[in-house]
Ligand SMILES: Nc1nc2c(c(=O)[nH]1)N[C@H]1C(S)=C(S)[C@@H](COP(=O)(O)O)O[C@H]1N2
């Protein structure tokens with residue numbers, strides 16, 4: 543997604559998948575040898591929990607955890623797909639608090655513990671479609687965003703929800719130095735009715751664990767499965783209810799390429815590539831890479847199409 547890339551920056555978005563997979567196979571081989579030494583770190587992760595099957599979950603094959611935690615976009619930690627896994631480990635996620643402000647009756651700064659106290663964590667196995675043309679199937683652990691928003695009592699004048707990610711250059715190498723790929727903080731936004739939709743969740747964990755790896759947006763990130771992945775903002779520290787459409791990072795950088803809505807839509811191409819098909823991470827590589835058709839609203843049309851009734855989805859990309 544990077545649009546202005548100085549020559550010294552690794553071309554992460556155009557790294558052929560085959561290169562990534564070859565690296566991965568190599569790593570898998572090494573992992574076999576190193577299996578014994580990785581046991582302590584596995585044990586350190588939060589214990590897997592059983593979750594009731596949610597009707598919104600897909601039963602498609604889940605992407606390997608190793609892929610979902612090593613092939614990431616999180617530009618605060620660098621623009622290469624491997625950078626977040628390499629650099630996000632030291633991020634301090636406790637204590638953590640989220641300020642909720644703007645057009646609400648009960649503005650509050652809530653610690654993560656405050657946020658989690660009244661909610662029931664559940665598993666949601668969702669497709670994730672990145673605007674770059676790849677996809678995964680990820681078993682998130684989280685709760686409906688609507689639960690948190692209702693708690694602060696949005697006013698009638700609130701029409702949009704704006705989100706911001708942490709700014710902490712000391713722990714986020716992508717926020718330091720001469721070239722910074724994005725203006726910080728990373729910002730995203732939803733229309734209030736989109737934010738209240740039961741498919742929109744705040745995730746705190748994945749793969750049966752109640753905590754997220756830092757590279758996936760710990761300790762709290764948005765997941766909006768019918769929109770391109772960049773809408774699913776990570777490591778959230780601020781949520782504001784506002785009256786007008788809030789500025790969002792990728793739209794601000796390249797308005798003609800990334801719209802506010804960014805609903806997954808195979809019929810509306812990105813100006814520089816087709817959105818008709820996608821590469822499911824883990825399904826073949828290089829010449830043998832399979833592409834599968836991209837589904838309208840990423841396959842969630844039955845649930846969300848009515849949010850956009852009467853809207854021109856080409857104009858509102
Ligand atoms: N703060 C922040 N959130 C972000 C991003 C980012 O660079 N910074 N990248 C986005 C993009 S482009 C995608 S595809 C998803 C990737 O989520 P994953 O790494 O957990 O698969 O995170 C999104 N959220």
Ligand SMILES: [Mo]
Nearest residue numbers: 672673771772
């Ligand atoms: Mo993305």
